[in-house]
Amino acid sequence: MLCQHCKKNEATTVVKTMINGEYAEYRLCHECAHELGYDSMFPDFSADFGGLLSSFFSNALPAISGAAHCNTCGSTLNDIKRTGKVGCADCYDTFFSELMPTIRNIHGNTEHKGKRPNAIEYTVNEDKKDQTESAEDKIAALRAELKKAIEDENFERAAQLRDEIKELEG
Amino acid sequence: MSKAVVSTRIRLARNLKEYPFPIRLSADKAREIVDKVGEALKDSPLKFHRIDMDSIPDTIRVAMIERHLVSPDFISEKDGRAVYLSDDNTVSIMVNEEDHIRLQVMMDGFELDKAYALAEEVDNILSKKLNYAFHDRLGYLTQCPTNLGTGMRASVMLHLPALEMSGTVNRIGANLSKLGLTMRGLYGESTKPAGAFFQLSNQVTLGISEKAAIENLKNIANQLITQEMRVRDNLLKNIEAQDKIHRALGILKTAKLMDHSEAMKLLSLVRLGVCEKMLETLSADSIDKLIVEIQPASIMTRYGEDMSPRDRDIKRAQILTERFN
Numbered sequence: 001m002l003c004q005h006c007k008k009n010e011a012t013t014v015v016k017t018m019i020n021g022e023y024a025e026y027r028l029c030h031e032c033a034h035e036l037g038y039d040s041m042f043p044d045f046s047a048d049f050g051g052l053l054s055s056f057f058s059n060a061l062p063a064i065s066g067a068a069h070c071n072t073c074g075s076t077l078n079d080i081k082r083t084g085k086v087g088c089a090d091c092y093d094t095f096f097s098e099l100m101p102t103i104r105n106i107h108g109n110t111e112h113k114g115k116r117p118n119a120i121e122y123t124v125n126e127d128k129k130d131q132t133e134s135a136e137d138k139i140a141a142l143r144a145e146l147k148k149a150i151e152d153e154n155f156e157r158a159a160q161l162r163d164e165i166k167e168l169e170g
Numbered sequence: 171m172s173k174a175v176v177s178t179r180i181r182l183a184r185n186l187k188e189y190p191f192p193i194r195l196s197a198d199k200a201r202e203i204v205d206k207v208g209e210a211l212k213d214s215p216l217k218f219h220r221i222d223m224d225s226i227p228d229t230i231r232v233a234m235i236e237r238h239l240v241s242p243d244f245i246s247e248k249d250g251r252a253v254y255l256s257d258d259n260t261v262s263i264m265v266n267e268e269d270h271i272r273l274q275v276m277m278d279g280f281e282l283d284k285a286y287a288l289a290e291e292v293d294n295i296l297s298k299k300l301n302y303a304f305h306d307r308l309g310y311l312t313q314c315p316t317n318l319g320t321g322m323r324a325s326v327m328l329h330l331p332a333l334e335m336s337g338t339v340n341r342i343g344a345n346l347s348k349l350g351l352t353m354r355g356l357y358g359e360s361t362k363p364a365g366a367f368f369q370l371s372n373q374v375t376l377g378i379s380e381k382a383a384i385e386n387l388k389n390i391a392n393q394l395i396t397q398e399m400r401v402r403d404n405l406l407k408n409i410e411a412q413d414k415i416h417r418a419l420g421i422l423k424t425a426k427l428m429d430h431s432e433a434m435k436l437l438s439l440v441r442l443g444v445c446e447k448m449l450e451t452l453s454a455d456s457i458d459k460l461i462v463e464i465q466p467a468s469i470m471t472r473y474g475e476d477m478s479p480r481d482r483d484i485k486r487a488q489i490l491t492e493r494f495n
Binding site for chain 1: 185187189190191193194246268290293294297298302303304305306307308309310311312313314315316318319320322350374375376377378379380381382
């Protein structure tokens with residue numbers, strides 16, 4: 001869709017605002033949004049999350065991703081990229097390795113700290129904890145191997161490794 | 171000191187495991203979620219009222235934004251969206267905004283710990299009946315990955331007129347993102363700051379606990395306030411600044427037409443004068459309430475829905491002259 005202000009560039013920003021007491025929605029291109037003072041005051045990730053995702057995915061491996069779409073809600077990786085929104089809870093597992101670099105970039109971290117819902121708190125037992133720790137070592141080793149496979153342009157092996165990692169992470 | 175903090179807000183994002191996120195949710199399923207949340211809230215000692223977005227007129231919807239009870243994004247869609255408000259409007263639970271549940275607690279002044287405690291209490295009640303989408307590693311799952319982890323956005327509304335006048339605000343803003351914080355205008359994302367009111371909130375939600383994020387926010391807010399006070403001391407010795415503040419009150423007392431942005435600017439200046447004991451007039455608390463009252467939709471819900479912008483400007487001037495005289 002074209003920018004509603006200059007009618008030239010592709011609109012990238014949706015402005016939801018109130019004008020004289022009425023709710024209004026505008027689609028603007030980056031320049032017009034800036035000019036009209038509608039960009040968020042300071043650069044932050046959420047405003048341009050879609051763009052951020054796209055820039056990361058363009059560096060990702062071509063077409064070796066295991067799943068084309070999420071079995072639960074039908075979202076494709078492209079849908080998520082385009083909207084900056086994830087379709088359902090299961091998408092996070094389905095596209096785990098694809099989403100991970102972006103998540104790390106947004107938060108600088110990928111391990112939740114803090115509150116857990118009551119129901120889950122009681123199901124964690126020590127055995128399971130040990131298992132996940134050793135699984136994480138294994139994932140780290142596989143990641144290193146994956147990195148090397150990509151550098152060597154051995155995409156077949158990379159795809160294999162990627163699936164293995166995904167399985168462990170799931 | 172706390173006068174520079176107008177209000178405090180805690181928001182928790184939660185989703186139900188068995189439903190797709192709102193972007194993939196049918197209106198029927200959305201309504202199911204609204205009912206389930208209402209059912210779960212019956213166990214709360216607080217009394218909640220349900221307001222379906224498709225059952226109220228536009229002006230009331232907008233007036234709810236002006237009171238920070240719902241977000242602008244929330245009213246962009248009516249079908250399958252509802253909000254639960256506690257009796258005193260302290261707690262509001264938006265259902266099917268960007269996430270299935272957006273639980274918000276709002277309090278006057280600088281009350282991060284108190285507000286979080288209340289949010290956690292309501293969250294615990296909800297989680298007894300509702301099956302939250304939670305990931306061992308990523309925490310609470312949210313539609314937008316920017317909210318993963320705690321799903322918590324804690325914010326304080328700051329009044330920083332001196333930092334704004336001296337142009338320091340922008341420089342500070344650039345550094346905040348490095349500290350995992352962000353600063354925005356009065357009504358959140360994509361809104362222009364009005365009258366030197368700024369919302370400071372945590373940006374990072376994954377890998378930092380609720381308590382740590384709140385402590386971090388408190389520290390930075392305190393530093394900003396200290397800077398604001400330092401600049402105020404210098405600024406207010408300046409006769410031009412004094413003149414501006416006194417004139418602002420003069421205009422508020424006598425004007426016959428007052429548009430929204432002028433009102434915000436003047437009220438901001440008068441609030442500064444009151445906090446610095448330069449002016450003897452309404453208290454800062456009363457001014458904060460007045461700021462909500464003179465918002466366009468709030469005027470319309472009270473004085474008639476078919477008011478033109480000009481009618482509102484007349485009404486606004488009237489309200490202000492009455493209060494300040």
